Amino acid sequence: MNRTEFEAKLNEVYKGAVKPLTSYVSEHATLVFQCDKCGLKFFGKPNHMIGKEHQQHKCNYPYGDINGERFQIVSSSRNKRKKNSSKATSERFYEMVINDYTPKEIAKELDIPLVLVMDYFNKEGLI
Incomplete structure (x- = not known):
């Protein structure tokens, strides 16, 4: 996957809300992203950002514990x-x-x- 394909898929998944702040190198390189909806800056891999739903960014949703399990509620x-x-x-x-x-x-x-x-x-x- 090249940079243009990645950006097209990223826009499709997040409707333009999530943008990479660092340059795309490969689908396995860690990039810095920013979400315009919630304002969060976070690290992520391109193949995770457009991959499975449980790997994608969700606004105002905690990312989970050390085992990768997402929390259902924040209390x-x-x-x-x-x-x-x-x-x-x-x-x-x-x-x-x-x-x-x-x-x-x-x-x-x-x-x-x-x-x-x-x-x-x-x-x-x-x-």
Whole structure:
């Protein structure tokens, strides 16, 4: 696919709303795009932008998690849960330290890297 074919397909899919800000090199090269509808500037590959529907840009729609799964909804309650769970985790961490849990037990139960727990124990002089 050459540049003119790509631009024609891009205009067909997005009706002229999404424009590349960098020069087209190949269908596998990452380009910077801008959407005129939502104003978002983002990275994308030409073959993804005009490819399958789940790879295309959708205005005001989150792109998803680290596994490539798109979120169905955007909710502020998700952020609140994360904040509360991190506070609960830190409280539980200190409780476990006071109750003489080993670093391995703490890391396993709280599902955090052992290196972080060991670093804390070293800095506090517990090891």
